[in-house]
Amino acid sequence: MLEQLLIFTRGGLILWTCKEIGNALKGSPIDTLIRSCLLEERSGAVSFNYDAPGAAYTLKWTFHNDLGLVFVAVYQRILHLLYVDDLLSMVKQSFSEIYDPKKMAYDDFDETFRQLRIEAEARAEELRKTKQVGKPVSSVKKQGQVSKAGLEGGNKRISEGGSKKDDGDGSKAKVGNLTNGHSNENHGMEDDASQKTELANGKENTSSNIAVDLSKLQKLRSKGVRGRGGVRKADSIGNKSSKVAPVEPAKKATKKNRVWDDAAPKQSKLDFTDSVDENGINDHVDIVAADQGESMMDKEEVFSSDSESEDDDGEPGSDEKPEAKKKGWFSSVFQSITGKANLERTDLEPALKALKERLMTKNVAEEIAEKLCESVEASLEGKKLASFTRISSTVQAAMEDALVRILTPRRSIDILRDVHAAKEQRKPYVVVFVGVNGVGKSTNLAKVAYWLLQHKVSVMMAACDTFRSGAVEQLRTHARRLQVPIFEKGYEKDPAVVAKEAIQEATRNGSDVVLVDTAGRMQDNEPLMRALSKLINLNSPDLVLFVGEALVGNDAVDQLSKFNQKLSDLSTSGNPRLIDGILLTKFDTIDDKVGAALSMVYISGAPVMFVGCGQSYTDLKKLNVKAIVKTLLK
């Protein structure tokens, strides 16, 4: 049963709630929905999961953009109600007929709602019965109805990734696997016609109606991946490599080279460097040979997963292209002058597509651009065009709004204030710099130390990069130049223990801030990620700063989501520490391809706290939101 159905304005006033269902909702699911989903530009997602002590709800919503109304339905997650989307669209239609901006109470709507609900439930019952018998025809009809319901953004593309837990999700590749392989995993509402035939062909069982919960989903997904990749060599990495985000063109190009080139020449190139070593000292031979073996194995696995995702990328892509109705030029000009037209999805498609292309040329990750466009579409559909505006300018304005909203930090990024607060409590303020290899953690750590010193804050550095040769020396040089104390224990020590001792030392000698440098690590590397989460769990730092370079493309999405996922999975306490802030480096190397900032902020929700734009100590600045938005949309 539905827990609650609410209608409220975008300004925040509740217009109508269902009085029949008198259940008070536990926690505050609506507020959480607004804060973490709708205002985060994820309104293109299908549903939102909310967990409160004592209740697990799923929320679905739809907008009426013209009147500025939001319709939200809340139900228990364990009950898999099929009629919710249908009901929402019917409620939307009938309510917009009786809506009046002056009226604040709509008691007469109770009766209408009761009837609509009975109708929707009856229809769902009927469909379930016919589906169980196995007729694909009626379900195709239902599909027709469902597609009219306000399901934003292309059913095929969105997995249950509306929920926050599905961090690594969202790439077409995975959903492609999903929909083509095991269609019974999806919500009954989200299947599309092409899958129905597969369904009818006997994969169907009663579980088709049951919307799956997350654990089942993951299990089935891994099965599906292996099924498809069975021809190629088995992924020993398993799920993780298959979850690689959509491949960027550069990777595709190199991979293609490898496929038709002999593997041997490339190997011999590698052999070159090794043979030099071999010529040197003989006891290096074993170590070198072992290294050789590992790196090649890694590369092959990457290839197989890449080609898998490539195939899947192709199929959904071709399915997706809808037929845009071409309106005549004169009629569109006329409409732009009179401004009476309601914006339809087909109108918005070309403008949004152009905008998406533009964003991608500015180095925004492809899936982020996709999700953003869906969100903007959801917020514009059905809106009346103002007079003397073209569709493209409306879309541009909405997108600009959305971008400013995403890039504006959700919480204050005043580090100095936090440092002072920690100082009052006589504890040092601990900042941990994490990131993949070679992004500039140590350099930017020194810049941050310099900045803090300028604000009369005493800093101590902790060299917890005990793996890379020269890391400790690098930090020692910086410490000497800046004249700050450094805590180091040499190489091959446990970084978590080194950090712990560094913090104790700082408490003893009264340093205000401890900057902890860690070794760079790839997001797929399980043991290293485990070590990182051990460091964070043991020391509970005040700020976990993810250092990412602005040159990164689609990989930013993967890096951040995997880091967050690992940190939350491997955390020992109930409240996992995730990435709190982002430090964007090498900003001076990109002229106007500033999209990485957007991808990183969108996928993690963490604000950009610093921007590194050079190699000297003074090259550290704050993110200028308006300038970035302007550059992105130029």
Next chain:
Amino acid sequence: MENLEDLKILAEQWFHQGIEYLQKIPPTQLYVAIGVMLVTIIFILSIRLVRRTRSNTVLLSGLSGSGKTVLFYQLRDGSSHQGTVTSMEPNEGTFVFHTENTKKGKIKPVHLVDVPGHSRLRPKLEEFLPQAAAIVFVVDALEFLPNCRAASEYLYDILTNANVVKNKIPVLLCCNKTDKLTAHTKEFIRKQMEKEIEKLRVSRSAVSTADIANDFTIGIEGEVFSFSHCCNKVTVAEASGLTGETVQIEDFIREYIKP
């Protein structure tokens, strides 16, 4: 070609006729006419200048969850209807207060704007600041201490905003939800805010040229910050959105927007 020549000759003739007509008018009348025109123009311009400072916009700002939307509907309709959720867009309205509906005569309506408090929607406030005549900063007196820092940062941003400083926009620090037993008093809240803003004054500084929103600092160097140091007037009041206790807010607004 001939047409053009004809037109030219015609135009010249009209021109000469006009000049003759003008010369026929006695000079005094001409000067009077010109004088009247100039005076009217000056009058209109001066009215436009004066009217710009006399806008009737009042902003309701504050953190998310402090009760701005409830107050908005209380002031407008006398009740908060069926409740509110987090606002995603500003609520605007030009109206006379609900309590003033009973008064006779023509009262000047107030253009009240309820700006969403969510931090992602912070830029919306800056859109409305240039036309504001007064600002009501709503603070949750019940859950004050956990949100004290965020509230004081928001208030600091408002008080150091260029528009607010230049136009000396008065600010009312309104403590909402005072109907509850455990709500803090307005004196306590005022002192806490002053303390927090003092800390912010010390720690805030421009990191680089990239993003300077606030060119102004507030308070006097060397002295602990107090609201009396601001060049615009800052007062404190109490209110309760749920029970409809909005008298102090209405008085404040009416002080600056004469009925």
